[in-house]
Amino acid sequence: MTIREFKMPDVGEGLTEAEILKWYVQPGDTVTDGQVVCEVETAKAAVELPIPYDGVVHALLFEEGTTVDVGQVIISVRTEGGAEPEPVAEAAAPAAAEEAAPAARQPVLVGYGVSESSTKRRPRKAAPAPAVAAQNGTAAPAAPAAPALPEVPVQPAGERPLAKPPVRKLAKDLGIDLASVVPTGDGGVVTREDVHAAAAAAVAPQAAPAPVAAEVSVPAAPAVQAEPVARETRIPVKGVRKVTAQAMVGSAFTAPHVTEFITLDVTRTMKLVQELKADPDLAGLRINPLLLIAKAVLVAIRRNPDVNASWDEAAQEIVLKHYVNLGIAAATPRGLIVPNIKDAHAKTLGELSTALSDLVATARDGKTSPADMQNGTITITNVGVFGVDTGTPILNPGESAILAVGAIKLQPWVHKGKVKPRQVTTLALSFDHRLIDGELGSKFLADIAAVLEHPRRLVTWS
Structure with missing residues (x-):
């Protein structure tokens, strides 16, 4: 068995980076030559990337939402033939990724140098989140949902939250992880109001809930003085x-x-x-x-x-x-x-x-x-x-x-x-x-x- 590494290609003309929007495979999945394994967003378009060989997914080197330089390895696949080299470090483990980053840097495919930081993570606001299985198999501790919202079963671990594209964009702009949002829509669908509520909760995670955007009516606890909603929101331009x-x-x-x-x-x-x-x-x-x-x-x-x-x-x-x-x-x-x-x-x-x-x-x-x-x-x-x-x-x-x-x-x-x-x-x-x-x-x-x-x-x- 041999582990082959697939690098982030230049999917446009002279692009130097792309953001991983979605993985379509997980470690252990069997893939075939030409199968789409992920969707990435460049400065010009969203593009689906096919894998160029057959095998079994060994590791996903970056999480969804990570911006990766062209030429960086994003997925490794076990293929038939040859001796198996040392396993590739998981990018999901922050300490391992920081140590492995200098050695993992590769020449870019179209002649551009790799920047000092091979990845740039989206700034996220801390929001109350249900327990979600991490890539390494551990689970994050669950935080209580906003008191005024109805109790709704969260998405099972590992499953992509249900939401319409505009709602996904709103969550991305506000730095909210959809997996941490409690859905209130029919069939467990995350709504715009849910995202606003999560964003408001992230601003003031005290014992008493803070007022949320005008689109959602959530009564504040009468005995406690609520904190005002943030007057500004910063949206990464990318x-x-x-x-x-x-x-x-x-x-x-x-x-x-x-x-x-x-x-x-x-x-x-x-x-x-x-x-x-x-x-x-x-x-x-x-x-x-x-x-x-x-x-x-x-x-x-x-x-x-x-x-x-x-x-x-x-x-x-x-x-x-x-x-x-x-x-x-x-x-x-x-x-x-x-x-x-x-x-x-x-x-x-x-x-x-x-x-x-x-x-x-x-x-x-x-x-x-x-x-x-x-x-x-x-x-x-x-x-x-x-x-x-x-x-x-x-x-x-x-x-x-x-x-x-x-x-x-x-x-x-x-x-x-x-x-x-x-x-x-x-x-x-x-x-x-x-x-x-x-x-x-x-x-x-x-x-x-x-x-x-x-x-x-x-x-x-x-």
């Missing part, structure tokens, strides 16, 4: 939030932004959406205003090809793109991401609809790959879904323009010489003034508006 913040700062202070606005009547486009929904040739496809807006952008790019470009700082050149990778900004539980539809310019309306649906579904499931977010050329961000009229969007780094689409509302509008109620929206186009001057930017935005005001141009201008 993963998607971290890379988004860095990218937006870099974009805002690198590319000279110009934003132009146009308000337009999209009544005909909204009617066309309804007609296309009833078209049997498009049955089963998701037809919505965003689809026609995306098509209008592609038509406008065809009429103004110079907007589809990028700036090469090193060569001091403008790079014209003869393809359109259309980005769609998506708000997900992990943060804002911008996957793009590759070669959107070459797709039919039906193909574009399918690509949009797949993009949105993948983003919501947290399965967007790093490749899906690379090499975008122009982006659409639909702020109208939040009831916002418009905004001044910041360019996705490396792209030439971004279009913000505002809410579509019934408003009084002069139509054929009379004031009538019409479907109206406002578009905002931000562009890189190094690539696009005012004339080109204005023509591009006007063409998008013209198509949406008279959607027959989707045919006549194509």
Whole structure:
């Protein structure tokens, strides 16, 4: 028998670390070549990692929630053949991990050096927790649950607590271990109120319970003066939030932004959406205003090809793109991401609809790959879904323009010489003034508006 070590790979381009979100296997489990063993979150996406050989899991070197440098061993597997080397130290034992860390450091897979600290643990607040089996087989002592909460059986040791993705994100942001939360939802599901209650209890773990967030009504003991809830909460900036913040700062202070606005009547486009929904040739496809807006952008790019470009700082050149990778900004539980539809310019309306649906579904499931977010050329961000009229969007780094689409509302509008109620929206186009001057930017935005005001141009201008 031989113990083989699987290292954290670079699942993107130049990434140096990733957080282990979930293990799908435990020591003693049999694994096969290509089997997914864990899910990790990088600065760009959540990715499932397959094991590259057959065998039996010997040890999991890091716990869920740990950030690991690329190149560090994360799991060891017993395989057939050869002599068995010395066992690998368990990362779950803090003392052993600290002693073994210098020797365990390995060169990273893509040429990046390993930092002084090979792991960075999420700061957690001490919360009353039920006894949960630790990785080494021992059990943590149980703490009493909050008096005002009903007694609910906790999750069995080793089982993943039941909670919806937004609740998991809330717990992660507040530094609360879901395994320590007493669930009150149907079927033992942890709710938002449960997480808030655990966070409040962590702030003041005295004999008397502290007041919790307004979303949960828990009476305080009348005989004891309750401590006030903390006035601030600190949320670690990591993963998607971290890379988004860095990218937006870099974009805002690198590319000279110009934003132009146009308000337009999209009544005909909204009617066309309804007609296309009833078209049997498009049955089963998701037809919505965003689809026609995306098509209008592609038509406008065809009429103004110079907007589809990028700036090469090193060569001091403008790079014209003869393809359109259309980005769609998506708000997900992990943060804002911008996957793009590759070669959107070459797709039919039906193909574009399918690509949009797949993009949105993948983003919501947290399965967007790093490749899906690379090499975008122009982006659409639909702020109208939040009831916002418009905004001044910041360019996705490396792209030439971004279009913000505002809410579509019934408003009084002069139509054929009379004031009538019409479907109206406002578009905002931000562009890189190094690539696009005012004339080109204005023509591009006007063409998008013209198509949406008279959607027959989707045919006549194509």
